[in-house]
Amino acid sequence: MTTQTWWGEHQFELEQTRRWHLAGLDLQLKRSAQEWHIESYRHPQQNEDEHTWSIEESIENFPESSVLRRYIFNQTHESIMILPALADRSVVIKPIDPLFIPANQSVTLFVSTPLWLKIAINKHEKPLLDIPVIRPTDTWFGSSPIRGEICYATKVFGRIDLGQLPIRAFRAVTPVQIDNHSSQTTPIERINIPTPLLPLYSATDGRLWTPTIAVELTNNGRIPKLRIEPHLHQQAGVATLQNAARVENQDHFNGLFEHFFD
Amino acid sequence: MAKTDSFLDQLINLPVSDKTEGFIIGGLLLAFGYLISHLVTTAFVRTMSQRLTAHQLLVWRRGIFYFLFLLFTISSLHEMGFKISVLLGAAGVFTVAIGFASQTSASNLISGLFLIGEGSFVVGDTIQVDNTIGEVLSVDLLSIKLRTADNIYVRIPNEQLIKSVVLNLTRFPIRRVPINVSISYKEDIRKVRGILLALAEKNVLVLDEPRAQVTVQNFGDSAISLAFNVWTRRENFLDIRDAMQESIKLAFDEHHVEMPFPQISFNTGEMSPITVKLQREQPPTA
Numbered sequence: 001m002t003t004q005t006w007w008g009e010h011q012f013e014l015e016q017t018r019r020w021h022l023a024g025l026d027l028q029l030k031r032s033a034q035e036w037h038i039e040s041y042r043h044p045q046q047n048e049d050e051h052t053w054s055i056e057e058s059i060e061n062f063p064e065s066s067v068l069r070r071y072i073f074n075q076t077h078e079s080i081m082i083l084p085a086l087a088d089r090s091v092v093i094k095p096i097d098p099l100f101i102p103a104n105q106s107v108t109l110f111v112s113t114p115l116w117l118k119i120a121i122n123k124h125e126k127p128l129l130d131i132p133v134i135r136p137t138d139t140w141f142g143s144s145p146i147r148g149e150i151c152y153a154t155k156v157f158g159r160i161d162l163g164q165l166p167i168r169a170f171r172a173v174t175p176v177q178i179d180n181h182s183s184q185t186t187p188i189e190r191i192n193i194p195t196p197l198l199p200l201y202s203a204t205d206g207r208l209w210t211p212t213i214a215v216e217l218t219n220n221g222r223i224p225k226l227r228i229e230p231h232l233h234q235q236a237g238v239a240t241l242q243n244a245a246r247v248e249n250q251d252h253f254n255g256l257f258e259h260f261f262d
Numbered sequence: 263m264a265k266t267d268s269f270l271d272q273l274i275n276l277p278v279s280d281k282t283e284g285f286i287i288g289g290l291l292l293a294f295g296y297l298i299s300h301l302v303t304t305a306f307v308r309t310m311s312q313r314l315t316a317h318q319l320l321v322w323r324r325g326i327f328y329f330l331f332l333l334f335t336i337s338s339l340h341e342m343g344f345k346i347s348v349l350l351g352a353a354g355v356f357t358v359a360i361g362f363a364s365q366t367s368a369s370n371l372i373s374g375l376f377l378i379g380e381g382s383f384v385v386g387d388t389i390q391v392d393n394t395i396g397e398v399l400s401v402d403l404l405s406i407k408l409r410t411a412d413n414i415y416v417r418i419p420n421e422q423l424i425k426s427v428v429l430n431l432t433r434f435p436i437r438r439v440p441i442n443v444s445i446s447y448k449e450d451i452r453k454v455r456g457i458l459l460a461l462a463e464k465n466v467l468v469l470d471e472p473r474a475q476v477t478v479q480n481f482g483d484s485a486i487s488l489a490f491n492v493w494t495r496r497e498n499f500l501d502i503r504d505a506m507q508e509s510i511k512l513a514f515d516e517h518h519v520e521m522p523f524p525q526i527s528f529n530t531g532e533m534s535p536i537t538v539k540l541q542r543e544q545p546p547t548a
Contacts, residue, residue, distance in 0.1 A: 045464070092471075094470075137466045137469070137470045138466065138467055138468070138469050138470070138495060139469050139470035140435075140436050140471050140472060140493065141471070145434060145436055145472060145493075146434055148435075150495055153469075153470035
């Protein structure tokens with residue numbers, strides 16, 4: 001089953017305008033002979049739970065605070081790509097209810113992180129625009145205000161059954177497999193998902209997926225072992241690559257080990 | 263002057279006396295040395311500009327330049343016929359004299375070395391020295407140069423920096439924004455706290471962690487003082503301070519929370535209010 005999606009390749013005639021309403025982000029694209037006009041307007045109060053969207057052919061006037069960007073070409077191409085992408089910084093997820101994993105237990109949590117939107121002429125070129133659909137809140141992830149990194153924050157339920165996780169257009173699912181090999185119950189207060197290192201896939205049911213992140217907790221308060229699985233979770237089914245990881249360098253990944261849990 | 267038979271002397275044979283020739287060669291060597299030092303330093307900066315920070319580049323550039331130039335100066339003096347050992351011996355005596363004469367400069371120079379070694383701030387940081395706030399443009403041997411928000415170039419002697427308190431405003435990636443809020447005694451502190459924390463949560467540039475806090479500071483003469491602290495990235499500090507104060511005023515207006523003016527209560531000592539009578543002025547009778 002293929003569901004309609006807000007991303008994909010779109011054909012434009014000369015002087016044609018199309019408009020996207022994406023959960024509090026309005027986007028209007030217009031093609032002229034030599035330039036693309038991309039106008040965007042973000043509603044002052046965006047809600048992370050909002051997931052309605054529509055694409056319209058009509059032209060409406062944007063509020064004064066909208067931003068118009070003009071991209072000048074020798075000659076504009078007739079198609080343009082709208083692509084989903086993961087966040088450009090790590091995303092810290094915080095379970096809404098406190099979560100504990102007792103000793104010698106394993107669990108796979110399905111968590112979701114907010115999506116970005118890229119507009120590009122084709123998949124291989126640098127995007128013209130790269131913005132979050134719903135701007136998440138900034139947060140600090142580190143042991144003190146001196147050491148750590150700037151991330152985005154989002155609240156999640158931390159579902160263990162994928163069926164309970166609703167399909168949401170502007171969030172990507174990341175399975176987090178936690179194996180607690182330590183002798184103590186481990187509280188999961190905040191988890192740092194290294195989204196810039198993850199590729200993004202789309203499944204046939206309309207969900208967007210990233211590969212599984214496997215975490216192994218060992219004894220004596222050692223740094224947890226962390227790896228990104230090369231394959232998608234089996235529940236993702238058949239999936240298509242939408243966007244490669246923003247950062248290819250795996251060295252950066254090693255630096256995140258100590259910062260995975262708060 | 264001692265007869266020198268250096269390579270340069272053999273190469274250059276000018277139709278002047280040996281002494282003059284020595285001075286000419288020495289002068290040329292000095293000019294050449296300046297040029298070479300400059301070229302080497304520039305080449306180094308160009309090669310390493312991607313790998314080193316602006317501050318490290320500055321220190322290396324100065325170090326290489328002065329080292330090379332010193333070598334050329336020594337050989338130039340040698341060419342001119344000065345004996346380096348004698349000069350160094352004389353320098354010992356001179357140092358005392360010069361030390362007294364240029365006490366301030368020497369103090370600045372040594373302070374400069376300490377500043378560079380200490381690394382409290384680097385080029386590109388924003389620092390506050392007394393009442394001056396600015397971005398560090400360069401850390402030199404005698405002084406540092408700042409650029410203020412008004413785009414004014416400020417030179418501060420190193421000695422002053424060593425002696426005074428220096429605030430580095432951009433050392434850490436995040437900063438706390440302190441906002442003082444005064445509310446009337448009739449207001450419910452819990453309600454106001456809720457309003458303020460909701461404002462912090464709404465603004466995406468205010469960090470989720472460390473959390474925003476509202477604390478009661480004191481009971482003032484005419485108002486309750488609250489300290490509202492939010493955290494943000496250092497580059498958003500001014501924007502957040504402005505945006506939060508504006509949104510506080512708007513939210514207080516919306517929720518009818520009073521921010522009082524200074525006020526004084528009078529009583530007559532009998533705990534009964536002073537009676538105020540309004541008297542209408544009688545219209546003048548004809």
